[in-house]
Amino acid sequence: MIRLEGMKLYDGGRAPNPRRVQIFMAEKDLEIDRVQVDIAKLEQKSPEFTQINPLQRLPVLVLDDGTTIAETVAICRYLEELYPDPPLMGVDAKDRAIVEMWQRRVEFGFLLPVAFAFRHQHPGAATLESPQVSEWAEVNRPKAREFMEFLDGELASRRFIAGERFTIADISAYVAYRFLKPGRIPAPEDLAHLQRWYGEVAARPSVQETAHV
Amino acid sequence: MIRLEGMKLYDGGRAPNPRRVQIFMAEKDLEIDRVQVDIAKLEQKSPEFTQINPLQRLPVLVLDDGTTIAETVAICRYLEELYPDPPLMGVDAKDRAIVEMWQRRVEFGFLLPVAFAFRHQHPGAATLESPQVSEWAEVNRPKAREFMEFLDGELASRRFIAGERFTIADISAYVAYRFLKPGRIPAPEDLAHLQRWYGEVAARPSVQETAHV
Numbered sequence: 001m002i003r004l005e006g007m008k009l010y011d012g013g014r015a016p017n018p019r020r021v022q023i024f025m026a027e028k029d030l031e032i033d034r035v036q037v038d039i040a041k042l043e044q045k046s047p048e049f050t051q052i053n054p055l056q057r058l059p060v061l062v063l064d065d066g067t068t069i070a071e072t073v074a075i076c077r078y079l080e081e082l083y084p085d086p087p088l089m090g091v092d093a094k095d096r097a098i099v100e101m102w103q104r105r106v107e108f109g110f111l112l113p114v115a116f117a118f119r120h121q122h123p124g125a126a127t128l129e130s131p132q133v134s135e136w137a138e139v140n141r142p143k144a145r146e147f148m149e150f151l152d153g154e155l156a157s158r159r160f161i162a163g164e165r166f167t168i169a170d171i172s173a174y175v176a177y178r179f180l181k182p183g184r185i186p187a188p189e190d191l192a193h194l195q196r197w198y199g200e201v202a203a204r205p206s207v208q209e210t211a212h213v
Numbered sequence: 214m215i216r217l218e219g220m221k222l223y224d225g226g227r228a229p230n231p232r233r234v235q236i237f238m239a240e241k242d243l244e245i246d247r248v249q250v251d252i253a254k255l256e257q258k259s260p261e262f263t264q265i266n267p268l269q270r271l272p273v274l275v276l277d278d279g280t281t282i283a284e285t286v287a288i289c290r291y292l293e294e295l296y297p298d299p300p301l302m303g304v305d306a307k308d309r310a311i312v313e314m315w316q317r318r319v320e321f322g323f324l325l326p327v328a329f330a331f332r333h334q335h336p337g338a339a340t341l342e343s344p345q346v347s348e349w350a351e352v353n354r355p356k357a358r359e360f361m362e363f364l365d366g367e368l369a370s371r372r373f374i375a376g377e378r379f380t381i382a383d384i385s386a387y388v389a390y391r392f393l394k395p396g397r398i399p400a401p402e403d404l405a406h407l408q409r410w411y412g413e414v415a416a417r418p419s420v421q422e423t424a425h426v
Contacts, residue, residue: 071317078310097291104284
């Protein structure tokens with residue numbers, strides 16, 4: 001376990017983006033002092049937190065010199081540069097480009113549609129997303145399903161999403177998959193390769209250790 | 214001018230993502246053999262192009278070993294690693310994290326809302342986005358405006374979006390700004406700092422040289 005002294009992570013519990021950083025850190029066995037910000041209580045919209053991130057989003061990493069790094073993937077990239085092992089964002093220029101391609105495909109094709117399906121229709125998301133556009137939630141469910149079918153085909157020929165190595169693209173896809181239920185999207189039990197991949201990712205110590213029960 | 218032999222760029226003309234890569238390359242004075250794919254004719258949905266990118270999006274970079282790199286920012290990151298000067302994605306771990314934070318804020322807070330406003334209401338986008346959700350276009354216009362007000366406040370105290378240096382975050386914000394009109398979002402003529410920034414970016418040779426007239 002490596003403890004990063006002087007930094008502070010504003011964490012947000014079980015929400016998808018905080019979870020992504022938690023898994024990323026667990027893979028590298030990193031620990032940072034945390035401040036819990038309760039999204040259910042809308043603490044991210046408090047005047048205190050708005051000073052830290054005017055966009056009122058979590059997580060946020062504050063460095064020892066006071067520099068604020070918001071945005072999940074920016075936080076991950078910073079930690080990856082400081083602690084490259086195990087590599088979660090690629091090992092050379094070409095590999096890093098391939099990981100980034102898959103990371104973005106997963107974000108735009110899977111995580112975003114699932115988040116929209118949740119945020120625009122779930123009663124519990126009414127305070128997060130205003131106005132909720134119910135039709136937009138409905139339009140996104142088949143988009144998420146279509147992307148899962150695409151992923152299933154890709155996972156027929158390799159172990160993880162961006163290749164034979166576990167990467168940030170798998171982390172993003174895992175949190176999207178876990179968010180299917182709140183998004184009221186049926187679990188893709190008929191997609192055998194995706195199921196095989198999901199079982200393997202869910203069993204990783206980094207995922208187990210960061211589970212919110 | 215540096216010509217990258219053996220690579221091939223599937224370009225898409227004046228659409229925002231192809232334009233981002235064009236400006237990025239012009240800043241570094243790079244040239245790559247191009248294949249023009251006509252989005253107006255939906256050539257990105259042809260069986261030939263679907264073989265190259267199953268997600269039917271542009272641009273795509275194909276390397277000399279046949280590796281396909283889709284996704285604008287993945288292409289930019291690859292070119293940045295090969296040709297780091299001038300740096301457009303940060304100069305050290307902390308700076309790269311800050312650039313990534315701003316690049317993502319701009320993408321999710323500005324480019325995406327403007328794109329949604331266009332794709333979900335413009336008659337010319339009906340073949341690109343199906344179904345169009347008119348209410349979703351309407352909801353995104355005030356989101357884009359709100360983000361521009363946030364950017365305006367940030368640009369009061371520094372020259373470019375991620376600091377004193379021009380970066381990929383400025384490129385993304387520039388193409389979003391240029392797309393306000395197709396998205397039927399009023400130009401923010403009242404936001405003086407944003408106007409100052411826009412004028413400066415629009416005058417750059419990389420932007421002028423890649424203008425589609």
